[in-house]
Amino acid sequence: MAIIEVSGLHKAYGDKKAVDDVSFAVEKGEIFGILGPNGAGKTTTVECVEGLRRPDRGSVLVAGYDPIADRGSVTRVLGAQLQENELQPKITVQETLELYAACYPDPADWRALAERLGIADKLRARFAKLSGGQKQRLFIALALIGNPTVVVLDELTTGLDPRARRDTWQLIEDIRDSGVTVLLVTHFMEEAQRLCDRIALIDKGRITALDTPSGLIGRTASGTEISFKPSTALDLRQLTALPAAASVTEKGGRVVVKGTDETVSAVLSLLAGQGITAHQLRVVEASLDDAYLDLTGADA
Numbered sequence: 001m002a003i004i005e006v007s008g009l010h011k012a013y014g015d016k017k018a019v020d021d022v023s024f025a026v027e028k029g030e031i032f033g034i035l036g037p038n039g040a041g042k043t044t045t046v047e048c049v050e051g052l053r054r055p056d057r058g059s060v061l062v063a064g065y066d067p068i069a070d071r072g073s074v075t076r077v078l079g080a081q082l083q084e085n086e087l088q089p090k091i092t093v094q095e096t097l098e099l100y101a102a103c104y105p106d107p108a109d110w111r112a113l114a115e116r117l118g119i120a121d122k123l124r125a126r127f128a129k130l131s132g133g134q135k136q137r138l139f140i141a142l143a144l145i146g147n148p149t150v151v152v153l154d155e156l157t158t159g160l161d162p163r164a165r166r167d168t169w170q171l172i173e174d175i176r177d178s179g180v181t182v183l184l185v186t187h188f189m190e191e192a193q194r195l196c197d198r199i200a201l202i203d204k205g206r207i208t209a210l211d212t213p214s215g216l217i218g219r220t221a222s223g224t225e226i227s228f229k230p231s232t233a234l235d236l237r238q239l240t241a242l243p244a245a246a247s248v249t250e251k252g253g254r255v256v257v258k259g260t261d262e263t264v265s266a267v268l269s270l271l272a273g274q275g276i277t278a279h280q281l282r283v284v285e286a287s288l289d290d291a292y293l294d295l296t297g298a299d300a
């Protein structure tokens with residue numbers, strides 16, 4: 001069942017079309033990623049979902065509610081962590097949690113939430129004294145404090161060190177496992193590939209692809225690459241004839257075959273059948289990076 005439905009969404013700032021006919025549906029219980037280069041329209045799209053921006057055209061429904069017309073209902077089901085978050089430098093973690101909890105009719109237990117997010121020992125710390133990772137955890141807590149059924153996380157791990165980023169990924173998975181649907185805006189490929197059940201790739205205000213991470217990778221022209229130095233001379237035409245072989249090249253004695261996983265198996269069988277040893281064998285799978293570059297024509 002779709003918990004977020006966006007159809008035919010348009011939003012311009014003056015002459016600039018930020019979102020140009022975007023449609024997608026987020027299913028209950030999934031982590032749905034919105035991925036794209038800077039300025040692609042990701043934040044504008046999620047701001048329309050959150051009711052923070054009024055679409056020029058098109059419709060948005062969150063749990064059946066219009067985020068602008070049914071603002072109160074959407075606030076009860078949707079929690080948001082905004083891309084640029086700030087709080088009063090002197091407010092403490094506990095004061096913040098209590099303040100936000102008071103805004104909701106049925107808030108989560110903020111102490112349990114602080115415990116779950118690993119900031120229970122920071123309740124008396126002032127916001128300005130928190131590390132980047134602790135601030136992010138606090139913002140996730142604030143997004144969850146109203147007991148939402150869907151949470152929007154925008155560029156959550158930007159600026160975090162690799163360990164804090166991985167810890168945050170685990171938190172996002174825990175949130176999903178607790179039954180909350182996650183709409184995640186990111187431009188980190190590894191994050192999208194690891195976390196998202198499905199990804200909408202947005203470029204210049206339009207969705208260029210919408211699929212599972214492996215589905216997107218499967219669309220890339222880069223495919224899988226196997227390279228090796230054969231122990232004895234090899235007739236390259238045999239390799240070209242293998243299933244799904246896209247290209248075969250040789251440079252400095254190293255043979256490079258591009259294709260699919262099926263091609264890799266076929267190359268290995270052919271070599272084994274002819275008693276040829278593959279020295280310095282390497283298999284490189286296409287990644288979401290390759291798919292992203294193919295499908296957006298942009299730099300990550």
Ligand SMILES: Nc1ncnc2c1ncn2[C@@H]1O[C@H](COP(=O)(O)OP(=O)(O)OP(=O)(O)O)[C@@H](O)[C@H]1O
Pocket residue numbers: 013016017018036037038039040041042043044045187
């Ligand atoms: N308030 C605004 N006024 C004018 N133009 C804006 C405004 N907000 C965004 N834009 C423009 O709209 C386009 C889409 O911006 P948006 O912030 O939605 O992209 P984004 O994909 O979230 O980018 P980023 O990854 O850099 O955060 C950009 O060209 C941006 O400059």
